[in-house]
Structure formats: C-alpha cells, structure tokens
Amino acid sequence: MSVIKSVFLCLTIFFSNFAFSDATISQLIGPLNYNGDSNTVFFRGSMKWGAAGCPNATYVQVLSNVSGRKEILSIALAAKMAGKKVEFLGSCNADLDYFDAVYIIIQ
Numbered sequence: 001m002s003v004i005k006s007v008f009l010c011l012t013i014f015f016s017n018f019a020f021s022d023a024t025i026s027q028l029i030g031p032l033n034y035n036g037d038s039n040t041v042f043f044r045g046s047m048k049w050g051a052a053g054c055p056n057a058t059y060v061q062v063l064s065n066v067s068g069r070k071e072i073l074s075i076a077l078a079a080k081m082a083g084k085k086v087e088f089l090g091s092c093n094a095d096l097d098y099f100d101a102v103y104i105i106i107q
Contacts, residue, residue: 025050026087029080039064054092057099
C-alpha cells in the first residue's frame with residue numbers, strides 16, 4: 001500500500017468517529033456532579049445541552065471508559081474556572097436525559 005493511501009486510510013478512520021458524533025450547544029458549565037460508584041462525572045449547564053439527538057439532555061457525562069477522560073475533565077474544569085463556554089461532542093445515551101461526551105471544545 002502506498003504512503004498516500006495509508007495516510008488517507010488513517011485520516012478517514014480518525015475523522016469518521018467525529019463525523020457521526022452529535023454536538024451539544026455551547027454554554028457555560030454549571031454544577032458538577034460525581035458518582036463514586038460508577039466513577040462518572042456529570043456536567044450541567046444553565047440550559048439543556050441541546051444536542052440534535054437528545055435536545056432535552058440535562059447532563060453531559062464522561063464515562064470512566066473514555067480514553068483521555070482525565071484530560072477532558074481538566075479542560076472542563078479550566079473552562080469553568082475561566083468562565084468560558086464549552087461544547088461537547090459524543091452521542092446521546094439510551095436515557096435521553098444524558099449525553100455521553102468523548103470530546104470537548106472551549107469557545
């Protein structure tokens with residue numbers, strides 16, 4: 001396989017994960033909740049998170065099995081302390097009150 005084809009294949013696989021992701025609206029992070037039994041962190045905003053698949057999701061959660069979880073949490077806490085808006089990418093949970101985040105963007 002040529003180098004160009006290999007690079008194209010890697011980029012396609014990498015970006016396809018985000019192409020099918022849902023996105024929340026951008027807003028300030030409000031209260032933070034932590035469930036020690038499930039090792040899950042929950043973020044609330046001043047409004048619902050507004051993702052297309054679950055527009056009424058109250059919570060954005062970062063599950064314990066997400067690689068880069070600590071980095072997402074660090075970025076989220078820094079954004080909260082700095083008063084910056086964030087947007088999350090991920091997918092709607094089976095319980096539509098929750099959005100499962102795997103990516104964070106500071107506005």
